[in-house]
Amino acid sequence: MFKKLATGTAVALATAAFTTVALPAHQADASDKKVSMKELNIQFVPSQQADKMEAKTKPLEKLLKKELGVPVHVSVSTDYNTVVEAMGSKKVDMGFLPPDPYVHAHKKYGAKVILQSERYGINDKKGDGSSTKKLVDYYRAMVLVKKDSKIKNIKDLKNKTIAVQNTTSDAGYIFPIVDLDKKGMNVIKKSKLVTVKGHDQGVLSVLNGDTDAAFVFDDARNIVKKDQKNVFKKTRVLKYTAKIPNDTITLRKGVSKKDAKAIQKAMLKVANHSKKGKQVMHDVYSWDGVAKSKDSNFDIVRTYQKDLENIK
Template sequence: MHLRGKAKRFAVLGLALLVLPITLFGCGKATSSTSSSSAGYTPKKLTVEFVPSSNAGTIEAKAKPLEGLLKKQLGIPVTVSVSTDYNTIVEAMGSKKVDVGFLPPDAYVLAHKQYHDKAILQAERYGVKEPNDQATKQLVNYYRSQILVRKDSGIKSIKDLKGKKIAVQDTTSTAGWIFPAVELLEHGINVNKDGIKTVQVKGHDQGVLSVYNKNTDAAFVFQGARNLVKKDVPNIMSQVVPIYTTGKIPNDTITVRGDMTAKWQKKVAEAFKAIAKTKKGHAIISSVYSHEGYADSKDSNFNIIRDYDKKAEALNK
């Protein structure tokens, strides 16, 4: 009995010694993984991508000098390129091919949901006031959407839109679809019903012109869109007028990969803010995106977008 008990104790001890290295190896592996995760991604070369607001070739050429300005601020090589659409940028950031993306609110919300990407900055533009879309002297990190009609159309309020033809952007456009469509729904008007015919046009300038040329009765555009055609249509302000203005929409973002270290997120944010304050840098961001500067951002700023996206689902019920 004594020998059998002794052998049993040795067997247990041997088993414990056998398990110990495995346990230690497992702990070591877990510690290493945690350390790597907390370290995050540190770029050795920064890739920046955006979608041009107008002619791609011209805009890309204007944006190229941004590479040198960012390199000077960050101390690493920088590549700036254009993409065909925002979903392409979101997927490129998700597959870790792009580090920084210029994303509008809806695209940012998608990028955050799918890949935990982070909005570090929001664009600042001068505010716009009615009736003639004059720029204010105040920089703001939001804009609004408007519903425009011809002054001689007889349409005086949003209730008069029932049975009419409205020029819209695609259904992912915040100002050209989501915000005005949701707010109309809150006033009892469904743009997919109520006898309304929607016509998708490409570009807010085209929305303005469709109303001016009487191709449509109304248009969903961002506030200030009439200024896009003012040079070619001098009387646009008197002939095409707003009948409704939505609530505030968060401005475009500068978004970084979700796994980028906090240190580098801050470095990238400070670099863009510093560049925007220089004469050369301001000229670039102003010509490429009509940005005047950048303000710090946070994810909760975009909860309004998530709320409206959810409400927009009711349009098809």
């Protein structure tokens, strides 16, 4: 009788012990989840070769999963429009969008900007791609040519080949074309525009002599200088554009306010205070941080979009 009672008691105690241990663990898992979403799908737009870029973005999955408590999936799109459409169809929850695609995503699908990138300004006077000590929320595009090129002013771009990005690229297409047109040089009519994928490819096309000039962000030469050590010596800037608002981190329509706030908080922590996170942002887009943003910051982009439509 005693043995049977002892055995039953042991089983009961063991069961109770298991329940006591298992329950808090389950509750802890639930408390780790900071959003109501089951997962977070993120997509980047290409600023350099997609395969290289995807490898650089992968660490963000673990970093954000730790902050949000849900699986995070990162991918790189083929172009800007792909991300916008994916957000519109809810296949992508968060997109790293340049200003022009953001404006389209906002107008067409109700996407909302939550953060804007910050970079240390480029010291253009030095001309070596070095940075200033001040974080800024804007950048410029530049028209890049070879150092020994006969192109001395914008009028010399007539009948020349120019490497450009997708037509929705602010630095790789819109701002340079509009600013050049304001100065009397309509490159759409008078030059041959060659589309390349990635600003690194734009720089290399000039360096290798495949094109006479390239529209790239300031200073895109930094992303190729590791392999092309003389890129600054062999190229020069013909013209800089007006200031362009920095890139965005944008959420698709339908993400709740609570989730949006949690994602915003997580990205601020990862991009500004995590060593690995800061490295990812710098390696992928040359970002040095992120800051809260609002839609009105991109009104200048809307103006340039209209100006581009009027160029014939």
